[in-house]
Amino acid sequence: xxxxxxxxxxxxxxxxxxxxxxxxxxxxxxxVQASIDEYLDKGYSxxxxxxxxxxxxELKLADLEGGVDCSCFGTGMGATTATMLAFLDAGKHAVISxxxxxxxxxxxxxxxxxxxxxxxxxxxxxxxEVAGAIRDNTAMIFTETPANPTMKCSDIAAISxxxxxxxxxxxxxxxxLTPYYQLPLELGAxxxxxxxxxxxxxxxxxxxxxxxxxxxxxxxxxxxxxxxxGSIMSPQVAxxxxxxxxxxxxxxxxxxxxxxxxxxxxxxHPKVEQVRxxxxxxxxxxxxxxxxxxxxxxxxxFEVKGGLAAGKKLMDTxxxxxxxxNLGSVESLITHPVTMTHADVEEAERQRVGIIDGLVRxxxxxxxxxxxxxxxxxxxxxV
Ligand SMILES: Cc1ncc(COP(=O)(O)O)c(C=O)c1O
Numbered sequence: 001x002x003x004x005x006x007x008x009x010x011x012x013x014x015x016x017x018x019x020x021x022x023x024x025x026x027x028x029x030x031x032v033q034a035s036i037d038e039y040l041d042k043g044y045s046x047x048x049x050x051x052x053x054x055x056x057x058e059l060k061l062a063d064l065e066g067g068v069d070c071s072c073f074g075t076g077m078g079a080t081t082a083t084m085l086a087f088l089d090a091g092k093h094a095v096i097s098x099x100x101x102x103x104x105x106x107x108x109x110x111x112x113x114x115x116x117x118x119x120x121x122x123x124x125x126x127x128x129e130v131a132g133a134i135r136d137n138t139a140m141i142f143t144e145t146p147a148n149p150t151m152k153c154s155d156i157a158a159i160s161x162x163x164x165x166x167x168x169x170x171x172x173x174x175x176x177l178t179p180y181y182q183l184p185l186e187l188g189a190x191x192x193x194x195x196x197x198x199x200x201x202x203x204x205x206x207x208x209x210x211x212x213x214x215x216x217x218x219x220x221x222x223x224x225x226x227x228x229x230g231s232i233m234s235p236q237v238a239x240x241x242x243x244x245x246x247x248x249x250x251x252x253x254x255x256x257x258x259x260x261x262x263x264x265x266x267x268x269h270p271k272v273e274q275v276r277x278x279x280x281x282x283x284x285x286x287x288x289x290x291x292x293x294x295x296x297x298x299x300x301x302f303e304v305k306g307g308l309a310a311g312k313k314l315m316d317t318x319x320x321x322x323x324x325x326n327l328g329s330v331e332s333l334i335t336h337p338v339t340m341t342h343a344d345v346e347e348a349e350r351q352r353v354g355i356i357d358g359l360v361r362x363x364x365x366x367x368x369x370x371x372x373x374x375x376x377x378x379x380x381x382x383v
Contacts, residue, residue, distance in 0.1 A: 003064065003179075003180055003249050004249045004250070006060075006063055006064060007060070007064060007180075007245050007246055007247075007248050007249060008246045010059060010060040010063035010064065011023075011055075011056045011057065011058070011059030011060035011061075011063065011242070012056055012060070012242070022239075022242075022243075023052065023053055023056040023239070023242065024052075024053065025053050025235045025236055025239045026047075026051055026052045026053045026235050027235055027236070028047060028051075029046065029047055030045070030046050030047070031044040031045055031046070033045070047232070047235070048227060048230055048232055049227050051232075051235050051238070053235035053238045053239050053242075054072050054232070054233050054234075054235060054238040056238070056242060057070075057072055057210075057233070057238040057239075057241055057242045057245070058070040058071065058072050058210070060242060060245055061179075061194075061196075061200075061210050061212055061245075062212055064179040064180075064245070065174070065179040065183065065184075065185060065192050065212040066179070066183055066185050066186055066214075067185050067192065067212035067213050067214055067219075068213065068214065068215065068216055068219060069212070069213045069215075069216060069218075069219025069220070069222075069223075070210055070211065070212045070213075070219075071210065071211050071219070071222050071223050071226050072196070072208060072209065072210045072232070072233035072238060072241075073208065073209035073210065073211070073226065073231050073232065073233055074207070074208065074209070074231055074232060074233055074234070074237075075195070075197065075207045075208060075209050075231075076103075076175065076193070076194060076195025076196065076197055076198075076207075076208070076209035077103050077104075077107065077195075077209065078209050078231035079193045079194065079195070079209030079210055079211045080103075080104055080107060080173070080193050080209070081107060081111075081229075081231065082211065082222050082225040082226050082229065082231055083171055083191055083193055083211050083222055084107070084108075084112055084117070084140070084142075085112075085225045085229070086218075086221040086222045086224070086225045087139055087140050087169055087171075087218075087221065088112070088117045088139055088140055089117075089139075090115055090116030090117060091116055091117075091118075091137060092117055092118070092137050092138075092139040092140075093117075093118040093119070093120065093135050093137045093138045093139065094108070094117065094118070094119050094120075094138070094139065094140040094141070094142055095119075095120050095122050095124075095130060095133045095134065095138060095140070095141045095142070096108055096119055096120070096121055096122070096124075096141075096142045097121075097122070097123075097124040097142065097143050097144045097145070097147055097152075097154060098121035098122055098123055098124070098349075098352070098353045099123075099124075099125075099144065099147035099148075099150045099152045099353045099354070099355075100121075100142065100144040100147060100173065101144060101147075101148045101173065101175075101195075101341070101342075102337070102341050102342035102343070102344050102345050103344075104142070104144065104173070105121070105342075105344070105345050105349075106344045106345075108121075110344075118135075118137070120133045120135075121349075123152075123353075124141075124143050124145070124152075124154035124159060125152045125153060125154050125155075125285065127155055127158045127159065127162070130154075130159055130162055131162050134162065134166045134168070138166050138168045139167075139168050139169070140163075140168050140169050140170075140171060141159055141162065141163045141166075141168055141169075141170050141171070142171045142172075142173070143156065143159055143170065143171070143172050143173070143189075144172070144173035144175075144176075145172065145173075145176075145182075146176050146177065146278055146289070146297065146299070147176075148175070148176060148299065148327070148341070148361075149299070149301055149335070149337045149341065149342070149355065149359060149361040150276070150301070150353065150354045150355060151276045151277065151278055151283070151299060151300070151301065152285070152354070153278060153285040153288050153289050153292075155288055155292065156170075156172055156182075156184050156187040156188065156189055156292055157187045157188050157292070159189075160187060160188025160189050160190075161188065163189075163190075164188075169190040169191065169218065170188065170189040170190050170191075171189065171190065171191045171192075171193060172184035172189045172191070172192050172193070173192075173193050173194070174192045174193070174194055175193075175194050175195045175198050175199075175328075176198075176297050176299055176327075176328075177293050177295065177297050178194075178199045178200065178248060178252060179192070180248055180249045180252050180294075180295070181252065181256075181293045181294050181295035181296075181297060182292065182293040182294070185212065185214045187292060189214075190213065190214050190215070190218055191211055191212065191213050191214070191218055191222070192211070192212045193209065193210070193211050193212075194209060194210045194211075194212075195207075195208075195209055196208035196209055196210050196233075196241050197209070197326065197328070198326070198327050198328030198329070199248055199251065199252060199328040200241055200244055200245050200248060200328075201240060201241050201244040201328075201329070202244040202247065202248060202251050202328060202329055202330060203240075203244055203329055203330055204326060204329040204330075204331055205240050205244075206237040206240050206241060207237070208233050208237050208238075208241055209233075251330065251366060252295060252297070252298070253295070254366055255297075255298035255330075255364050255365060255366055256279070256295050256296055256297055256298050256364075257369075258298065258364045258365070258366070258367075258369045258372060259277060259279070259296070259297065259298040259299070259300055259362070259364040260277070260279045260280075260296065261369050261373065262300065262362065262364055262369065262372060262373060262376065263275055263277035263279060263280050263300050264280070265373050265376065265377075266300075266302045266376070267280060267282065269377075269380060270305075271304060271305050271306075271310075271380045271383065272302050272303070272304060272305065272380070273302075273303040273304065273305045273307075273358075274302065274303050275300065275301070275302040276300060276301050276302070277296065277299075277300035277301075278296040278297065279296035298328070298363065298364040298365075299327060299361070299362065299363055299364070300361075300362045300364065301359050301360060301361045301362060302359075302360055302362070303356065303358045303359060303360065304358065304360065304380070304383055306358075306383060307357065307358040308357040308358045310358070310383040311336065311357075311358045311359070311360045311383075312336070313382065313383045314360065314379045314380065314382075314383050315334050315335075315336055315360060317379055317382055318334060318375055318376065318378075318379035319375045319378065319379070320332065320367060320371050320372060320374075320375035321333065321334040321362075321372070321375055321376075322334065323335070325340050325341050326363070327361075327363035328363060329363070329365060330365050330366040330367075331365045331367075332362070332363065332364055332365035332367055332372055333362075333363040333365070334360065334361070334362060334363075335360075335361040335362075335363070336359075336360065336361070337355055337359055337361050338350060338355060338356075338357050338359065341361075342355055
């Protein structure tokens with residue numbers, strides 16, 4: 001079945017007691033057991049360990065991503081944390097994309113490093129640098145591709161080979177492209193992680209996360225950490241996310257088409273210094289972006305001539321676009337990563353990986369593209 005059919009139907013069966021077409025929100029703490037001998041005969045005991053509304057979303061996401069197991073979390077960071085805790089012990093080492101989301105960087109450098117886990121931040125867009133960062137104790141390579149906000153891409157298949165050779169697992173943060181455009185598990189990765197907050201919800205309504213594993217064993221390891229640490233998705237969030245997923249491919253296609261038109265507009269604008277969007281032929285990794293994904297997504301960034309001051313003025317004055325953190329929703333958002341999403345990344349590290357002060361990040365939404373371009377044009381006129 002095609003992706004759009006599966007995003008609607010996978011994981012959902014009519015409610016057996018009422019026939020409700022949507023999986024109900026099972027707002028319950030516990031599940032009554034028939035007897036000691038029949039304990040768990042309906043599959044559920046307590047909502048930290050599993051809930052039917054959350055399960056419906058997990059089945060859908062496992063199907064869409066081509067995995068055998070999925071766990072949903074309270075946030076994307078919950079999903080990343082559980083994945084790292086599942087596969088990294090004290091004394092183990094992980095190689096992480098140096099351009100990974102700022103929260104992933106903070107988790108590694110300020111939290112997990114306190115427990116004796118070692119991290120190397122490598123330029124994963126350079127396969128040789130990944131290979132060179134492997135040590136005897138490397139247990140994980142964590143790649144975010146395309147990365148937020150630089151849009152740097154990493155070769156999932158080549159890095160998966162390096163991970164296999166090192167006996168490490170390869171985890172890919174697939175948030176920016178979703179399984180509609182990119183299938184890391186098919187390309188050789190072991191686990192995909194998502195902030196479902198973004199394109200899966202798609203409506204700025206929730207925060208949530210998910211991990212999808214290629215093997216039962218990896219899925220069970222993540223579930224064990226989830227049940228132990230209690231980082232679960234609530235039934236309401238799972239229900240809303242399930243509804244969001246049903247239109248994901250349609251939103252992604254339209255948002256990506258809008259992003260391409262906007263990137264081309266910005267590229268030709270005299271007040272724009274540089275634009276980065278994987279769909280542009282001028283994008284340095286356009287060939288890789290085209291090879292490993294079936295779409296370019298709806299995230300882009302640009303720098304206004306005049307740097308930070310001009311960029312700030314544009315973000316403060318622009319209409320239609322909303323100044324806010326988050327990405328992937330129907331509303332077009334404009335963000336300054338240096339002061340907003342990536343404020344916890346040290347300045348030197350930000351400069352090193354290309355998160356420059358004047359970087360203006362765009363999360364392109366579903367509005368009429370003429371309105372989005374018109375608003376950018378007007379704001380650029382004023383800087
Ligand atoms: C690529 C990526 N991964 C993970 C996260 C973390 O997700 P959440 O905010 O749902 O915890 C984000 C958040 O912006 C992100 O952009």
